[in-house]
Amino acid sequence: MADRPIALAVVGGRRGRIVEGALPRLTGRLEVAAICDPDPEVLRVWKERHPEIRVYTDYDRLLADPPCNAVFVASPLLLHASQSIKAMDAGMDVLCEVSASQTMDDCWALVETVERTGRTYMMAENHCYERDALAVLNMVRQGMFGDLYYAEGFYLNDHSFHYINPDGSLHWWGQLRVDFEGNWYPTHALGPVAWWLDATSRGSDRLSTIATFGCTGHSTEHYLAERLPADHPLRKLRFAMSDSTTSIITTEQHKMIVLRSDWTSRRPSNTGHYALQGTKGAYHSGRYDGEPGLAWLDGESPTRPNGLADQFDSFDQYAEKYQHPRWAETEDVAQEWDRPILLMLTDFVEAVERRTPPAIDVYDSVAWSSITPLSAQSLAEESATIDIPDFARRRAG
Numbered sequence: 001m002a003d004r005p006i007a008l009a010v011v012g013g014r015r016g017r018i019v020e021g022a023l024p025r026l027t028g029r030l031e032v033a034a035i036c037d038p039d040p041e042v043l044r045v046w047k048e049r050h051p052e053i054r055v056y057t058d059y060d061r062l063l064a065d066p067p068c069n070a071v072f073v074a075s076p077l078l079l080h081a082s083q084s085i086k087a088m089d090a091g092m093d094v095l096c097e098v099s100a101s102q103t104m105d106d107c108w109a110l111v112e113t114v115e116r117t118g119r120t121y122m123m124a125e126n127h128c129y130e131r132d133a134l135a136v137l138n139m140v141r142q143g144m145f146g147d148l149y150y151a152e153g154f155y156l157n158d159h160s161f162h163y164i165n166p167d168g169s170l171h172w173w174g175q176l177r178v179d180f181e182g183n184w185y186p187t188h189a190l191g192p193v194a195w196w197l198d199a200t201s202r203g204s205d206r207l208s209t210i211a212t213f214g215c216t217g218h219s220t221e222h223y224l225a226e227r228l229p230a231d232h233p234l235r236k237l238r239f240a241m242s243d244s245t246t247s248i249i250t251t252e253q254h255k256m257i258v259l260r261s262d263w264t265s266r267r268p269s270n271t272g273h274y275a276l277q278g279t280k281g282a283y284h285s286g287r288y289d290g291e292p293g294l295a296w297l298d299g300e301s302p303t304r305p306n307g308l309a310d311q312f313d314s315f316d317q318y319a320e321k322y323q324h325p326r327w328a329e330t331e332d333v334a335q336e337w338d339r340p341i342l343l344m345l346t347d348f349v350e351a352v353e354r355r356t357p358p359a360i361d362v363y364d365s366v367a368w369s370s371i372t373p374l375s376a377q378s379l380a381e382e383s384a385t386i387d388i389p390d391f392a393r394r395r396a397g
Contacts (some may be wrong), residue, residue, distance in 0.1 A: 012074035021338030121363035122358035134324035146280030153189030182376030201363035214242030
């Protein structure tokens with residue numbers, strides 16, 4: 001443990017509030033020293049809840065503030081890469097919300113900045129730390145699924161309500177749909193799967209290729225038509241982004257990942273659908289919030305007389321039996337949502353204190369985030385297969 005707690009600046013006060021529930025468990029190691037947000041009302045709420053906190057509307061002024069030595073970048077995702085690079089150049093360590101970057105140039109710039117400055121950079125992919133994701137990881141490491149060869153990660157979340165600002169203008173989420181075609185916001189779906197397959201910068205495998213396919217049902221146009229008059233300027237927009245986008249990713253060891261992103265389909269959301277298949281078993285997460293996942297394990301689950309698998313078990317029994325030791329550390333945390341955040345923050349704090357690579361280092365952060373620009377390239381080339389760079393190769397060389 002360091003002599004003094006890490007003085008964290010939160011950039012983006014709305015999303016940044018996710019850290020508050022974990023702070024009591026990190027007393028003496030991490031404290032929020034500053035908040036930066038352009039909205040005075042957001043700053044007022046933070047100041048009311050944390051009277052000692054410094055407040056800023058200007059990011060550059062925040063970076064010049066000596067009391068802060070780390071930044072949690074929780075601003076709109078188009079700012080993530082540039083703000084992270086500025087912070088590291090200012091001598092600060094960075095915990096950055098997902099995704100890390102949206103262009104290949106920014107991916108390489110993040111790698112270069114970390115290697116040049118020596119600062120800690122970690123992407124805040126909290127889905128890797130959820131109960132079932134950690135339980136599956138524990139089971140994988142114990143060989144319960146045998147040799148793995150197939151996985152799925154879906155992010156299905158109707159964001160239609162984000163498209164229009166209260167004044168009737170286009171929200172930045174909506175602008176993304178106008179400007180971008182590809183598998184956007186991939187890391188929630190990909191992060192846990194990459195951990196399970198050990199396809200990481202320090203693992204035995206890595207992401208190798210991607211081919212992306214899209215289909216359009218004009219969901220956004222239908223949504224706007226239901227809410228805006230025919231002569232409204234937004235009704236004239238045409239949206240580049242497919243309603244549903246699927247990427248086929250292969251790893252260097254010829255494993256397959258099916259990655260689906262869907263922001264607009266009119267359906268209940270499922271922001272964390274996963275599947276895993278190995279030679280000795282299979283896992284499927286629940287289809288909606290509150291539905292338990294399913295698993296079948298050779299030697300533990302029902303089998304027909306001919307030896308074939310009979311039916312799935314509820315995954316809850318396996319999540320309890322094979323609970324990850326890290327999850328057990330959070331049993332005294334009152335809110336379920338705060339438990340993954342606490343584990344994620346703990347990993348960041350320990351990496352900063354010990355000056356060791358974080359659990360999700362810059363190489364994994366940009367590899368997972370590169371799915372965004374590479375999927376756009378694949379679609380532009382008629383769903384061509386595109387190589388995923390080995391971002392860690394310069395380090396290895």
